[in-house]
Amino acid sequence: MVVRKEVYDEQDAYISDFHYHNRFDRRRFDPSSHTTPVPASTKRADQARVEPPLKRQRVDTGQPPTRDLKLCLKEQVLPHVSLSIQKLDASQYKVNDIAQQIIITIAKSALFRRRLDETRGYLAYEDEAELAQQASLLVQKLCRELRYQVPPPSSSLNTEILLPTGHAESPPKEATPVTNQPITATSRPSTHRFQRRERHEFKPLERSNQSTSSAPKPSDNLWFQVKDRPYRTxxxxxxxxxxxxSGQSLDTPLxxxxxxxxxxxxxxxxxxxxxxxxxxxxxxxxxxxxxxxxxxxxxxxxxxxxxxxxxxxxxxxxxxxxxxxxxxxxxxxxxxxTAQKQSEKPRQRPSSQRLSKMASLLFARELEGDMGFGRTRTYMNFQNEAKILIEDEFDQIAEFTNCAGDITTISWVSDGGLICGTTVHSDPHNQQYNKPGNLLICSVGKGTLRAFPDHRIPRPLIKEGQNSTREMRRSQDPWLYSSVVSSDFDPIHRRAYTSSFDKTVKVWSTDTEGNHMECIATWHHEGNVNFVAAAKDGSGRVATAADVPSHAVRVYTVNPDNIDQSPYQSFSCSREDAGDNTKWAYYPATMQWG
Known part of the structure; x- marks a missing residue:
């Protein structure tokens, strides 16, 4: 068993500020011979002796502070604007309004904003030169607009020329041509003394009873007494x-x-x-x-x-x-x-009430569903009620009357023009009410309505009833106008199509403004033509449907060189007769291009 004795040098535990990041002094400590870690107490002592790092000192970059937009406009833009409007005549132009509009336009421009940010509010000389040129161009542009021009003084005042009291009237002389001569400042008034003119005694004008009674009376209609016709924007x-x-009606008439x-x-x-x-x-x-x-x-x-x-x-x-x-x-x-009739009643459904009712309907639909009986206290159709509220906001801008009957079809042929067809009285018992106006073209922009008499047939001879008498036939038009029940427009080829109960389909050529059209072709059928539809794919094909048992639907391929003889394909609906019953057939009920 080998026991190793670790020798620890206390000096190695102290770390200088210079070697703060080095945990051990490499010059005096050898890791191969020392394996004992540094005690925790020694580490805490080292951390306590470490001084905090010094704060970074502020360095002056030498750049001026950022200048705001108002000061930049005042010092670098306003002088150029003042110089550009200096030559304007204040009696002809609104100089202050022009200067204000120029400054607003320059301040809102993207180039000025970008240069203002790049230069920190201190524009360069090149920028000022460009601003001066832009200000001159804006002055020329604004001076041509009417709103920056001072209206000339009214010349409707009558100036009376006062003559001296002693001036004698001279006899009339021969007329001489008058020439415009400039008035010089050195001209002096004439020193000629006028003769005294005798003043006649004043006699009041006597009015006779006859002149008083024959004088025209003022019109009872107050609108004819309005002389000025102002125009508001x-x-x-x-x-x-x-x-x-939002006002209230007056109690006393105006x-x-x-x-x-x-x-x-x-x-x-x-x-x-x-x-x-x-x-x-x-x-x-x-x-x-x-x-x-x-x-x-x-x-x-x-x-x-x-x-x-x-x-x-x-x-x-x-x-x-x-x-x-x-x-x-x-x-x-x-x-x-602003004048209102005394019998005029206030509006029953103002816009504020409509808006509040629309909000109430939407809120009730969210909570109660489509039935809406809980909050509305009644059963109602939300879609119909919403449509009614929206349609109440519509304002009428034009109205056209005196058509032949009820409107049955409408087709727009331009942004401001449309064609419409109407029903007519064609029954043998009420043919006396038949009149032209079954096909019309309307121009909303010009406010005109024009009728075309092309859909008509010779008036048939009635053998029975009140229309069968000779006097009735003589008093009526020899033509019987037919109902126009369907119409369509091909915007690519600018051709309109109308179908009628006269068993024909008319082809019309319209102008670009939709103010006039001309019949260029007629397609005859075996029965009343109820539907006509033009293809919108540019092929020029047109489909028609008539009240006939077979070959009721036709698809025309319009030949521009000979529209009257354009080829077509006919189609019939297949049917099966039950018990050899041939007294029924399929008739087209609707038709539309897919």
Missing amino acids: AGERELIQRGIS DKPIVYHVDFSPDEIALIIKSVNAILHTPLPPTLKSLEILLGEECPILNLLKDGLPGRTNEDIRNFCSDIIAGKTSVVPQLLS
């Missing part, structure tokens, strides 16, 4: 409508209706275009579309209208031009007034 009209809807908005009529638009054509020598048609083109080219409409419009101020014309640029003009001209 779309935003202002919306705010006024909100105020009127003396005159308070009209706050009157749309521009087609005659006024034509007068504006006529004035512009006379000055610019342009052959533009007198339509609203021409006015949109002029405003799109930044044409100064207000400056070209020197005499203005009767009943319209410069502010009204400026508001109208702003609505045209924003695309917020009314489709149908209207007159808005």
Whole structure:
């Protein structure tokens, strides 16, 4: 048995600050000869003697502190903006508004924001030069806009020329041409003394009873007494409508209706275009579309209208031009007034009540389900109630009447144009009520409705009843108009299709605006054509369905060179006769492309 004696040197247990990370002094301690670990008490003593590391001292980088956006705009942007608007005439332009808009535009630009972050708020000279150029371009752009131009003073005031009291009237002389001569500052007033003019005695005008009785009486209609026709922007009209809807009715009637908005009529638009054509020598048609083109080219409409419009101020014309640029003009001209009839009742279902009822329906559906008897206290269909509430929010913008009968089909042929078909009276007992208007094309933008008399047949001869008399036949139209029950539109080839009870399908060619169409072909069938559907895949195929027992469905492949003789395939529904019964057949009830 061998006993090893471990020798421990206390000096090895003390570790200097310089050798803090070295657990043992390698120069004095040999691991091969010393295997005894360091006692824990010695480790705690070493940790107590270790001093904490020194704190890192702050180093000054020499960079200035970051400057905020407001100070940068004030010191480096505002001087260039002031220099760019220095030459503007304050009597023609709104200088302060232009400067404010330029600063806002520059501050919101992505380039300025990026350079502001990179330079810590201190823009370089190159940046200032670019900002000065941008400010000059913005000044030129904003000066062309009407909202930054000062409206010219009204020239409607009549100035009276006061003559001296002693001026004698001279006899009329021959007319001489008048030339415009500049007025110089050195011209002096004439020293000629005018002769004294005798003043005649004043005699009051005597009115006779006859003249008094023959004077026209003012109209009883108060609307004809309105002389001014103001025009408000779309935003202002919306705010006024909100105020009127939440107001209360007056107890006493108004003396005159308070009209706050009157749309521009087609005659006024034509007068504006006529004035512009006379000055610019342009052959533009007198339509609203021409006015949109002029405003799109930044044409100064207000400056070209020197005499203005009767009943319209410069502010009204400026508001109208702003609505045209924003695309917020009314489709149908209207007159808005705050006056209400005394018999008018308050709205039974205001928008606030509709919104609250919609929220209540949704909450009840979440808790009770589709039946909703628990919270609504009654059985109701949530889908129908929701549709009713949504439809109550719709506003009517146009209404067209005097059609031949009830509307049976509608097809859009453009963004603002549609075709519609109606039913007609064609029974032998009520043919006297048959009238044109069974096929119409409507232009919502222009507010027009045009009828086409193509779906008609010669009026048949009635042998019995009140329509069989000779007087009745002479008083009626020789044509009998048929019901148009189906229509469709092919947007790729711009062809419309209509089917009628005259046993035909008409093919129509429409313009791009949907204001006019022309019949280019007719497909004859054996019975009343109930359905017509055009394929939307660009193939040009059209399907029709008629009330015939066999070959009721046809699929036409339209031949552009000869649409009348376009080939077609016919289809019949298979049937099985029970007991050799041949008195029944299948008729198409619906039809749609898959």
